[in-house]
Amino acid sequence: MKTAAEYEESLRKLNLKVYLQGELVENPVDHPIIRPSMNSVKMTYALAEKSEYQELMTATSHLTGKKVNRFCHLHQSTDDLVKKVKMQRLLGQKTAACFQRCVGMDAINACDSVTFEMDQKLGTNYHERFNKFLLQMQEEDWTVDGAMTDPKGDRGLAPSQQADPDLYVHVVEKREDGIVVRGAKAHQTGAINSHWILVMPTISMGEADADYAVSFVAPADAEGIYYIYGRQSCDTRKLEGGTIDVGNSQFGGHEALMVFDDVFIPWENVFMCGEYEFSGALVERFAGYHRQSYGGCKVGVGDVLIGATALAADFNGVAKATHIKDKLIEMMHLNETLYACGIACSAEGNKTASGNYLINMLLANVCKQNVTRLPYEIARLAQDIAGGLMVTMPSEKDLRNPEIGKVVEKYFVGVSSVPTEDRMRILRLIENLTLGTAAVGYLTESMHGAGSPQAQRIMISRQGNLAQKKELAKAIARIETK
Ligand code: SF4
Numbered sequence: 001m002k003t004a005a006e007y008e009e010s011l012r013k014l015n016l017k018v019y020l021q022g023e024l025v026e027n028p029v030d031h032p033i034i035r036p037s038m039n040s041v042k043m044t045y046a047l048a049e050k051s052e053y054q055e056l057m058t059a060t061s062h063l064t065g066k067k068v069n070r071f072c073h074l075h076q077s078t079d080d081l082v083k084k085v086k087m088q089r090l091l092g093q094k095t096a097a098c099f100q101r102c103v104g105m106d107a108i109n110a111c112d113s114v115t116f117e118m119d120q121k122l123g124t125n126y127h128e129r130f131n132k133f134l135l136q137m138q139e140e141d142w143t144v145d146g147a148m149t150d151p152k153g154d155r156g157l158a159p160s161q162q163a164d165p166d167l168y169v170h171v172v173e174k175r176e177d178g179i180v181v182r183g184a185k186a187h188q189t190g191a192i193n194s195h196w197i198l199v200m201p202t203i204s205m206g207e208a209d210a211d212y213a214v215s216f217v218a219p220a221d222a223e224g225i226y227y228i229y230g231r232q233s234c235d236t237r238k239l240e241g242g243t244i245d246v247g248n249s250q251f252g253g254h255e256a257l258m259v260f261d262d263v264f265i266p267w268e269n270v271f272m273c274g275e276y277e278f279s280g281a282l283v284e285r286f287a288g289y290h291r292q293s294y295g296g297c298k299v300g301v302g303d304v305l306i307g308a309t310a311l312a313a314d315f316n317g318v319a320k321a322t323h324i325k326d327k328l329i330e331m332m333h334l335n336e337t338l339y340a341c342g343i344a345c346s347a348e349g350n351k352t353a354s355g356n357y358l359i360n361m362l363l364a365n366v367c368k369q370n371v372t373r374l375p376y377e378i379a380r381l382a383q384d385i386a387g388g389l390m391v392t393m394p395s396e397k398d399l400r401n402p403e404i405g406k407v408v409e410k411y412f413v414g415v416s417s418v419p420t421e422d423r424m425r426i427l428r429l430i431e432n433l434t435l436g437t438a439a440v441g442y443l444t445e446s447m448h449g450a451g452s453p454q455a456q457r458i459m460i461s462r463q464g465n466l467a468q469k470k471e472l473a474k475a476i477a478r479i480e481t482k
């Protein structure tokens with residue numbers, strides 16, 4: 001396994017082509033806007049080095065029997081699925097941000113069972129290729145970006161019907177030695193902090209879309225791949241150099257547009273090419289795993305937000321008020337509800353044909369559906385308790401100013417035992433999480449990441465088994481008509 005320092009060094013060796021605010025970034029690792037997101041991924045390596053976190057952060061490879069980082073592991077039991085959620089909660093608590101590495105873990109777990117089932121049915125050899133990649137990924141302890149979401153153009157049209165054929169990633173050339181792909185993947189979490197990319201189709205495809213039913217891996221710095229970095233609210237505060245106004249100066253997340261400009265992929269790295277009837281299974285399983293993931297990471301971030309809110313109440317001198325206590329209880333209740341969903345879909349998981357474990361899909365979708373709602377209520381309560389000062393407070397530069405700094409200190413104090421600076425820090429953290437850069441991960445990503453709410457409702461309607469429920473009711477009511 002890589003140490004945290006080795007991870008950072010390995011990123012420096014990559015030759016990524018990244019555009020940020022219209023300019024090519026020379027050194028993404030040290031760029032002040034990107035760096036906090038790198039620190040979050042780095043934490044997935046740092047915690048794996050610590051003896052007290054071994055149980056959650058590492059696992060035993062089913063391929064080699066060696067110890068590997070859990071982010072490179074295929075779940076071998078429901079216990080592994082539960083530990084995954086617990087690990088994500090822990091990392092959410094330590095970073096209060098998106099630590100990005102889960103998408104690759106969810107992608108390998110989906111690819112494992114789907115490539116196996118494809119080979120069984122069609123006589124292809126995708127599973128063997130996939131296993132070769134997985135072995136390397138585990139040995140090198142790579143961070144892999146699971147890339148699913150295409151730009152999608154007109155949502156009412158299939159990939160092959162779009163005015164521009166590149167709005168979904170597709171094969172433009174099949175050669176003896178491999179394929180050439182073109183298109184883009186949008187909202188790519190952690191792309192700039194990844195060693196490799198695992199591309200999957202984004203929707204279930206029909207025969208006319210066979211060229212779009214493509215899955216493969218590529219080095220993140222492969223010829224023809226480039227990235228356009230996504231903006232986050234308040235992101236330029238990171239360029240000011242202070243540590244208060246940013247709310248969370250150490251950690252963050254990022255998303256980027258990933259462009260494939262005629263990228264060559266050798267056959268050994270191709271896991272699906274034209275088998276459109278399996279694209280739906282790959283999408284559903286990846287989404288299922290990632291919906292489970294949110295029952296861990298968002299809960300960990302929720303823990304930090306609840307803690308920050310309780311501190312804000314302490315600093316304001318209102319911690320004993322009954323309604324404040326009750327609101328904090330409500331926040332914990334909502335947060336633990338999400339956790340309960342994450343654990344439930346893990347504990348109810350099942351073995352797939354390839355041998356790894358899949359979550360309970362119905363419960364994973366219920367988990368994610370709750371994630372689209374409850375963090376907003378938790379954030380609302382946090383803002384209620386924090387008060388308006390959270391958004392009207394002067395800046396760190398004002399606090400540091402030799403003339404007006406004293407005035408800021410004097411008038412923005414809460415309880416006299418707590419320095420004004422500490423109060424500002426906690427309010428800025430709440431701002432960061434509920435409407436600043438981290439709200440991207442805590443709120444909007446909770447809404448749209450791993451599929452927007454309607455996608456879960458479709459899955460719930462498919463898997464909820466309403467017919468069986470009607471039969472139960474008929475039996476109890478003694479209705480015998482069919
Ligand atoms: Fe992991 Fe959560 Fe970020 Fe997804 S949103 S990559 S589950 S931390």
Ligand code: FE
Pocket residue numbers: 189445449450
């Ligand atoms: Fe996500």
